[in-house]
Amino acid sequence: MRDLKKYAGIFPAFYACYDETGAVSAERTRALTEYLIGKGVTGLYVGGSSGECIYQSVAERKLVLENVMAVAKGRIVIIAHVACNNTADSMELAAHAESLGVDAIAAIPPIYFHLPPYAIADYWNDISSAAPHTDFIIYNIPQLAGVALSGALLREMLRNPCVIGVKNSSMPVQDIEMWRDEGAIVFNGPDEQLASGLVAGAIGGIGGTYGAMPELYLKIFELIGRGEIAGAREIQDACCHIIYKMCSCHGNMYAAIKEILRLNGGPDVGSVRKPLAALTEEDKAICASAAADIRDAIAKYC
Numbered sequence: 001m002r003d004l005k006k007y008a009g010i011f012p013a014f015y016a017c018y019d020e021t022g023a024v025s026a027e028r029t030r031a032l033t034e035y036l037i038g039k040g041v042t043g044l045y046v047g048g049s050s051g052e053c054i055y056q057s058v059a060e061r062k063l064v065l066e067n068v069m070a071v072a073k074g075r076i077v078i079i080a081h082v083a084c085n086n087t088a089d090s091m092e093l094a095a096h097a098e099s100l101g102v103d104a105i106a107a108i109p110p111i112y113f114h115l116p117p118y119a120i121a122d123y124w125n126d127i128s129s130a131a132p133h134t135d136f137i138i139y140n141i142p143q144l145a146g147v148a149l150s151g152a153l154l155r156e157m158l159r160n161p162c163v164i165g166v167k168n169s170s171m172p173v174q175d176i177e178m179w180r181d182e183g184a185i186v187f188n189g190p191d192e193q194l195a196s197g198l199v200a201g202a203i204g205g206i207g208g209t210y211g212a213m214p215e216l217y218l219k220i221f222e223l224i225g226r227g228e229i230a231g232a233r234e235i236q237d238a239c240c241h242i243i244y245k246m247c248s249c250h251g252n253m254y255a256a257i258k259e260i261l262r263l264n265g266g267p268d269v270g271s272v273r274k275p276l277a278a279l280t281e282e283d284k285a286i287c288a289s290a291a292a293d294i295r296d297a298i299a300k301y302c
Contacts, residue, residue: 009042043077
């Protein structure tokens with residue numbers, strides 16, 4: 001009997017961990033995994049946008065997941081994003097993820113060429129066939145993938161017994177309601193609307209800023225579960241202002257997040273991989289201010 005309750009909670013989207021030369025660091029990957037487990041998160045979402053997956057090779061993505069699983073297996077829930085922009089590599093990563101014992105795999109649709117729904121379904125089902133004993137989660141992020149999940153496509157995918165739900169990063173909260181109505185579990189994607197997504201019926205959240213301030217998102221999840229909407233909304237507002245500050249940097253948001261993580265006592269996981277922009281000197285003051293905002297919010301709300 002499939003246990004879907006294990007997916008209820010907060011899943012930081014795992015950050016790419018690089019050494020000083022820009023290579024994937026096994027040591028730093030393990031350190032970040034241990035750090036986030038220590039924060040009490042439900043699980044980790046490995047190899048997605050926050051993991052800079054489109055800028056990594058298949059071998060590097062395997063290395064990341066192997067080191068996450070070496071620390072996390074059996075301790076928290078692991079969802080591995082395995083999509084590449086071709087079916088063969090995606091299937092290889094799916095099979096590898098299943099061999100490591102992940103709880104679920106996930107995949108965006110292929111990007112660049114706008115494929116018809118039947119071709120996207122074939123792509124996802126091919127990936128799932130390479131991990132036939134592992135739950136499958138559709139990743140809907142139309143603003144980056146260039147194609148949006150539809151009710152008809154989701155219904156087609158739910159014919160696959162491995163498909164359990166959607167990581168929904170589209171902005172309309174209504175999408176969460178629609179996917180849930182089709183029988184899927186739904187993870188809220190946009191960090192700025194976690195509270196709203198949970199109220200709309202999301203089982204949990206997967207987010208790129210969660211790793212920098214997991215305490216705040218865990219508290220939102222707790223308060224929503226208790227029906228304390230006003231309190232959750234207040235923390236959500238604080239998170240949003242911090243996110244807006246992160247996004248004001250010249251450097252890429254993930255470069256800012258990694259610096260904020262380091263400033264607040266987390267592991268040093270390096271910078272970002274080109275073509276993502278590294279931080280400038282002017283960004284460092286913004287990161288220091290955001291890091292202080294996070295400490296203040298945790299002290300106030302947690």
